[in-house]
Amino acid sequence: MATRRFELTTLGTGAALPARGRFPTAQLLNVHEALYLVDCGEGTQERLRVAGVNFMRIGHIFISHLHGDHYLGLMGLLSSMHLLGRKNALHVHGPAELKQVIDLQMQVSGTYLRYPLHFQALPHKSGVLAMEDEHITVRLLALKHRVPCTGFVFRERSAPRHLRKDKLNLIPHFRRDAVKNGEDLRLENGTVIANVELTTDPSPQRSYAYCSDTAYEPALVPHVRDVDLLYHEATFTESLVKRAQETMHSTAFQAATLARDANVGHLLLGHFSSRYKSADELLHEAVAVFPRTSLSYEGGVFPVHERTTV
Amino acid sequence: MATRRFELTTLGTGAALPARGRFPTAQLLNVHEALYLVDCGEGTQERLRVAGVNFMRIGHIFISHLHGDHYLGLMGLLSSMHLLGRKNALHVHGPAELKQVIDLQMQVSGTYLRYPLHFQALPHKSGVLAMEDEHITVRLLALKHRVPCTGFVFRERSAPRHLRKDKLNLIPHFRRDAVKNGEDLRLENGTVIANVELTTDPSPQRSYAYCSDTAYEPALVPHVRDVDLLYHEATFTESLVKRAQETMHSTAFQAATLARDANVGHLLLGHFSSRYKSADELLHEAVAVFPRTSLSYEGGVFPVHERTTV
Numbered sequence: 001m002a003t004r005r006f007e008l009t010t011l012g013t014g015a016a017l018p019a020r021g022r023f024p025t026a027q028l029l030n031v032h033e034a035l036y037l038v039d040c041g042e043g044t045q046e047r048l049r050v051a052g053v054n055f056m057r058i059g060h061i062f063i064s065h066l067h068g069d070h071y072l073g074l075m076g077l078l079s080s081m082h083l084l085g086r087k088n089a090l091h092v093h094g095p096a097e098l099k100q101v102i103d104l105q106m107q108v109s110g111t112y113l114r115y116p117l118h119f120q121a122l123p124h125k126s127g128v129l130a131m132e133d134e135h136i137t138v139r140l141l142a143l144k145h146r147v148p149c150t151g152f153v154f155r156e157r158s159a160p161r162h163l164r165k166d167k168l169n170l171i172p173h174f175r176r177d178a179v180k181n182g183e184d185l186r187l188e189n190g191t192v193i194a195n196v197e198l199t200t201d202p203s204p205q206r207s208y209a210y211c212s213d214t215a216y217e218p219a220l221v222p223h224v225r226d227v228d229l230l231y232h233e234a235t236f237t238e239s240l241v242k243r244a245q246e247t248m249h250s251t252a253f254q255a256a257t258l259a260r261d262a263n264v265g266h267l268l269l270g271h272f273s274s275r276y277k278s279a280d281e282l283l284h285e286a287v288a289v290f291p292r293t294s295l296s297y298e299g300g301v302f303p304v305h306e307r308t309t310v
Numbered sequence: 311m312a313t314r315r316f317e318l319t320t321l322g323t324g325a326a327l328p329a330r331g332r333f334p335t336a337q338l339l340n341v342h343e344a345l346y347l348v349d350c351g352e353g354t355q356e357r358l359r360v361a362g363v364n365f366m367r368i369g370h371i372f373i374s375h376l377h378g379d380h381y382l383g384l385m386g387l388l389s390s391m392h393l394l395g396r397k398n399a400l401h402v403h404g405p406a407e408l409k410q411v412i413d414l415q416m417q418v419s420g421t422y423l424r425y426p427l428h429f430q431a432l433p434h435k436s437g438v439l440a441m442e443d444e445h446i447t448v449r450l451l452a453l454k455h456r457v458p459c460t461g462f463v464f465r466e467r468s469a470p471r472h473l474r475k476d477k478l479n480l481i482p483h484f485r486r487d488a489v490k491n492g493e494d495l496r497l498e499n500g501t502v503i504a505n506v507e508l509t510t511d512p513s514p515q516r517s518y519a520y521c522s523d524t525a526y527e528p529a530l531v532p533h534v535r536d537v538d539l540l541y542h543e544a545t546f547t548e549s550l551v552k553r554a555q556e557t558m559h560s561t562a563f564q565a566a567t568l569a570r571d572a573n574v575g576h577l578l579l580g581h582f583s584s585r586y587k588s589a590d591e592l593l594h595e596a597v598a599v600f601p602r603t604s605l606s607y608e609g610g611v612f613p614v615h616e617r618t619t620v
Contacts, residue, residue, distance in 0.1 A: 016389070016393055017390055017393045017394065018355065018356065018386075018390070019359075024386075042352055042353060042355075042356075042382075042383065042386040043352060043353045043356060045328065045352075046328065046333075046352075046353060049329075066415075066418040066419050067419050068385055068386055068389045068415070068419060069386075069389075072352075072382070072385055072386050073352065075378055075382055076328075076334075076352040076378055076379075076382050079326070079378045079379075080327055080328070083326055083327045084327065095418075097418040098418075100414060100418075101414060101415060101418060104410060104411060104414055105376075105378070105411060108376040108405070108407040108408075108410075108411060108457070109376050109377050109378060109457065110456055110457050146420055147418070147419065147420050
């Protein structure tokens with residue numbers, strides 16, 4: 001069976017000040033063709049168009065915090081969905097105050113959305129299950145920033161076992177779901193065939209964790225342990241660690257330290273300060289601590305693979 | 311004397327739904343090197359960068375109304391000015407509710423601007439003098455839209471007369487301002503030299519009027535009469551005049567009719583519906599009524615010339 005899609009597209013990788021071809025933060029997560037948007041900086045609808053994404057398919061939008069570079073594109077996107085005739089419900093998850101910001105702006109523009117907008121106020125508490133649908137579960141991370149800021153762990157839901165093609169003819173249709181769920185098969189003649197003879201292991205539950213914006217926060221380690229892909233902000237190099245502490249951002253060294261301590265599969269860096277013309281300096285600093293590290297970039301596509309190392 | 315600059319740059323010429331390479335509304339007006347921003351749709355700071363404009367030099371921002379495609383880029387621009395260390399006061403002129411929208415978003419992001427932000431709530435009344443500085447006066451236009459929407463007439467302030475170079479040696483330094491202001495010159499020996507012998511006419515007071523968004527509104531005619539350049543929205547062609555009426559927008563035919571009736575110098579069309587791949591159709595419709603018409607486009611630069619026709 002072909003692996004189903006679990007893929008991250010980074011649409012904007014800059015810090016608060018857009019410059020040097022970097023845009024404010026926004027990410028698209030595709031899990032089994034269901035689309036989830038993570039943060040929505042100014043211009044996100046334009047970035048989605050450039051990336052060739054049909055944003056009408058987005059079902060859930062997660063907003064980490066209310067600094068402008070993480071949410072100022074939301075109203076424009078909601079409006080465009082409205083103008084394009086969206087009917088399907090949209091779920092927005094974010095800090096409680098975001099609801100006020102949306103409501104006020106809808107009110108002053110005299111806009112009544114044609115589709116249902118469901119808002120979920122997120123608590124600032126690691127481990128809380130924020131939502132689940134048929135594809136994923138989403139748990140929260142209490143990040144450490146100047147305003148309440150929430151990270152997210154997206155995890156594929158446990159999948160059914162795969163039926164072996166060479167045994168399909170043995171399994172009556174009405175028993176297939178039970179066998180996929182791990183039951184043994186009792187034939188009409190009384191013979192019992194063990195489940196392990198009929199099925200192969202389910203696809204692994206891949207996972208992606210999003211940590212931006214945040215100061216270095218070791219308390220996150222148990223909550224992101226062993227995730228397949230960790231996106232962690234790396235606004236500065238270690239030479240500016242003091243500035244990182246003051247502004248409650250992280251250095252590339254700190255991001256890599258967290259990735260190493262949590263034994264993640266792969267680390268993806270982003271939220272680069274506009275002072276860095278190239279982010280290579282940040283990559284070099286991180287790789288020295290945690291080799292399986294990459295830089296995110298505008299339009300970058302990163303498939304999330306199950307762990308190959310332990 | 312070289313003519314001083316009076317120049318409009320159209321940064322975004324699309325209607326509510328950004329598409330086809332058009333961006334939401336924003337315009338930069340340069341009068342004698344002072345910069346004024348008119349509307350500020352999502353992504354305006356990016357458009358200003360692309361146009362090579364140093365947006366820190368903008369002193370006044372005018373917001374016509376609170377539909378998202380005319381103001382959603384404001385918070386990002388204010389924030390970037392802050393992050394880039396702006397100290398100079400910024401003046402924002404717009405509907406009263408805009409102040410609430412700004413204040414709420416500053417509050418939830420925990421931001422305190424490092425520069426003074428002066429807000430002026432605009433009344434919805436044609437002819438009101440909204441501001442004047444050393445370069446221009448700005449009067450308001452009560453446009454006709456689904457929410458209160460204000461247009462603007464920017465007019466150069468009356469300029470001093472020019473001293474004739476061949477007569478400069480006759481005029482003592484301490485009398486030059488008086489002569490520029492039209493006074494005759496009395497020499498020490500009692501001779502009086504008429505002002506007309508010493509000066510030439512001042513530069514003409516050029517004018518630019520901005521009308522977007524609005525339904526066709528003949529009541530505007532006396533307020534935009536004889537302006538050198540009129541920007542008027544032309545969301546639809548006349549075949550969709552019913553749709554224009556419902557949404558309180560204008561057709562190209564209507565924009566041209568207003569321009570003709572007000573005897574303006576030149577008409578510039580914009581705010582094109584995303585249904586038009588090319589705006590040529592809108593131009594053809596307008597030119598049949600008012601020949602001195604152009605299409606605005608992203609990054610288009612339009613010097614405002616004094617009238618050559620009457």
